[in-house]
Amino acid sequence: MSAMRGPRVSVVLALAAGLPAGPALASLRAQTFGDYEVLAIGEGAAEAAAAASDTRVRALRGEGDGHDPGSCGQSSYNQGSYGHDVRRAAARNRGVSAARAEWVAFLDPGDAWREDHLAELVAATRFGDAVAAFGNPILAETGRPLLPMSVPSGRVPDPFGFALRVGRVPVRASAALIERAAAIDAGLFSCRGGGPELDLWGRLALQGPFRYVARPTAVLGPAAPPRRAPAAPLLAASLARLLDEGAVPADLAASARRCRNRLLLDHARRLAGLGRPAEARAVLARDCIPGLDPARYLAALVRTWRAGRAWPAPGALAGSP
Numbered sequence: 001m002s003a004m005r006g007p008r009v010s011v012v013l014a015l016a017a018g019l020p021a022g023p024a025l026a027s028l029r030a031q032t033f034g035d036y037e038v039l040a041i042g043e044g045a046a047e048a049a050a051a052a053s054d055t056r057v058r059a060l061r062g063e064g065d066g067h068d069p070g071s072c073g074q075s076s077y078n079q080g081s082y083g084h085d086v087r088r089a090a091a092r093n094r095g096v097s098a099a100r101a102e103w104v105a106f107l108d109p110g111d112a113w114r115e116d117h118l119a120e121l122v123a124a125t126r127f128g129d130a131v132a133a134f135g136n137p138i139l140a141e142t143g144r145p146l147l148p149m150s151v152p153s154g155r156v157p158d159p160f161g162f163a164l165r166v167g168r169v170p171v172r173a174s175a176a177l178i179e180r181a182a183a184i185d186a187g188l189f190s191c192r193g194g195g196p197e198l199d200l201w202g203r204l205a206l207q208g209p210f211r212y213v214a215r216p217t218a219v220l221g222p223a224a225p226p227r228r229a230p231a232a233p234l235l236a237a238s239l240a241r242l243l244d245e246g247a248v249p250a251d252l253a254a255s256a257r258r259c260r261n262r263l264l265l266d267h268a269r270r271l272a273g274l275g276r277p278a279e280a281r282a283v284l285a286r287d288c289i290p291g292l293d294p295a296r297y298l299a300a301l302v303r304t305w306r307a308g309r310a311w312p313a314p315g316a317l318a319g320s321p
Contacts (some may be wrong), residue, residue, distance in 0.1 A: 008035040008055070009118060009177070011259050012095030012104045015042030025052050028107065033118040036105075039095040042087070055308055086307035089189035089196045092173075096183055099282075104180050110221030111174035117217035121177040124211040129155060130181035131208040132201075137175040137218040145216045146172065153214040159205040160255035162212070164262060171210075173203045175218040182207040196230035202235040202259070206248060230270050233263040234286070261292040265300050272303040280304045 011028065015021055021044065028038060029052075038057040039184040045059040069123045088108075094273050096104050103125060105118065117135070122131035136145045156162045163170055174282040186203040195264050239260040248256050264287045271280035281304045 006100035008038045008101055009033075009103045009105055009122065010038075010095070010099030010101040010180070011036050011038045011107055011118075012092055012099070013038055013040045013045075013107050013109075014050060014091035014095065015040060015044050015109060016084070016088070017043045021048035021109055022051070023112060024109050025054075025057070028057075029054070030115045031105070031113065031118050032116050036118060037100060039098055041091045041095055059095060085193055085196060086191050089191050093188045093191075096180060096188060099180050099205075102180055103177050104183065106173040106176045108174050108221075112219045112221075113174075114217045114219070118177075120213050120215060120217050124153075124213050125177065127155070127211070128260040129209060130179075130211040131206055132171070132176060132178045133211040133213060134171045134177070135175040135213045135218055136171055136216050137220045138216045139220055141222050145221075146170070146175075147214075149211070149214060151214060153212055156210040156212050158252055158255050159201065159210050160252060160259040162210075164255060164258055168194075169198055170212075171197075172218075172220060173197050174220060176201075178204060179207075185319055187197050192231075192234060194237075195233040196234060199234035199238055199263065202256075203238060203242075205252070206242065212227055229274060229276070230267060232283075233267055236260045236263045257289075258292050261289050264288050265293060265296045268300045269303050272300070272306075277304040 014019065015025060021040065025038075025048065028036075036056060037241055038052070038054075039060050040057060041060040049057045049059040075203060092106060095106075103122070105121070107113065121133045121135060124130070136147045136149075136151075146168070147170060151166060159171075182204060183200070186200060186207055188200065190199050239248070239256050243253065243256060243260075264283055268280040268283040268288065271277075271283065279302070284297070284304065288297060288300075
C-alpha cells in the first residue's frame with residue numbers, strides 16, 4: 001500500500017494575544033482550493049483548532065505556550081523590545097518545520113484572504129521555476145493594492161531588482177507562498193529585530209526566482225504603530241555578509257548591492273525623521289555609497305540637515321562600507 005499523500009499547502013497561522021483567530025479561520029474555510037492543512041501556533045492555538053471543527057486544522061505546541069520557541073534561542077525569544085517580532089518569527093519557524101506540504105503559506109490574525117487566494121498562488125507554482133509566489137495585497141488602511149496594477153504578473157528572476165523598480169517591499173507574509181525546502185535552506189526567519197520578514201525574502205531570493213501574481217487576493221489589516229526607534233535593517237547586514245562571502249549569484253550581485261544601499265538610505269531617513277540626525281548621518285557616512293543612488297542619498301542628507309539644523313563636519317561623509 002502506498003503512503004498517504006500529504007496536503008499541497010501548509011498554512012501557518014501565528015496567533016497572538018488580543019487578536020482573534022475566527023476571521024482568519026473563516027477566510028480559510030471560504031477558499032476554493034481546499035488541499036491544505038492549517039498549523040495554528042501561539043496563544044489560544046488549541047482553542048482555535050477546537051473551534052474550527054475541521055480536521056485540517058491542528059494546534060502545535062511551541063511559541064506562546066511555554067514550550068519550544070521554534071528555531072529561536074531562548075535569550076532571543078525573551079528579548080523585551082522586540083518580543084512580538086521574535087515570538088512571531090519563532091511561531092512561523094515552528095510551523096514551517098512541522099509542515100507536511102511542499103509549499104507553505106502564512107496568514108496572520110487581522111489579515112484575510114479572498115476565496116481564490118490559495119488557488120491563484122498555487123497556480124503560479126505550476127511552472128516549476130520559482131521558490132516563492134507572492135501576490136499584490138490590498139492595504140486595509142487605504143483600500144488600495146500595495147503595488148500599481150500596471151505591474152504585470154510573471155516570473156521575477158531578480159527579486160532585488162523588482163523591489164527597486166516598484167520602490168517598496170513587494171512581498172508580505174500573508175500574501176506569499178514559499179517552497180518549504182528553500183525556506184529551510186535559506187535559514188528561516190531571523191529572531192532579531194530589524195525586519196525578519198524582509199530578511200528572509202532577501203535570503204530566499206538567492207535560492208531561486210519568484211513568481212508575482214498581480215491580482216489582489218489578500219487584504220492586510222492596519223499595521224501596528226511603531227513602538228520603538230527603528231532597528232538597522234537585518235537584510236542589509238545579511239547582504240553585506242553574503243556579498244563578501246561570494247554567496248550572491250553573479251547575476252544578482254549588482255541589484256543586491258543597490259538594494260542594501262537603498263535599505264540603509266531609507267533607514268537614515270527614518271532616523272532623521274524621528275529627530276535623531278546624528279545617528280542618521282553616521283549611517284550615511286559609515287554604511288551608504290552615494291554613487292549607487294545619488295538622488296536618494298542627497299534626499300537623506302538634506303533630511304538630516306533639516307532635522308539637526310546643521311551640516312555634518314567636513315569629511316564626515318567620505319566613508320564607505
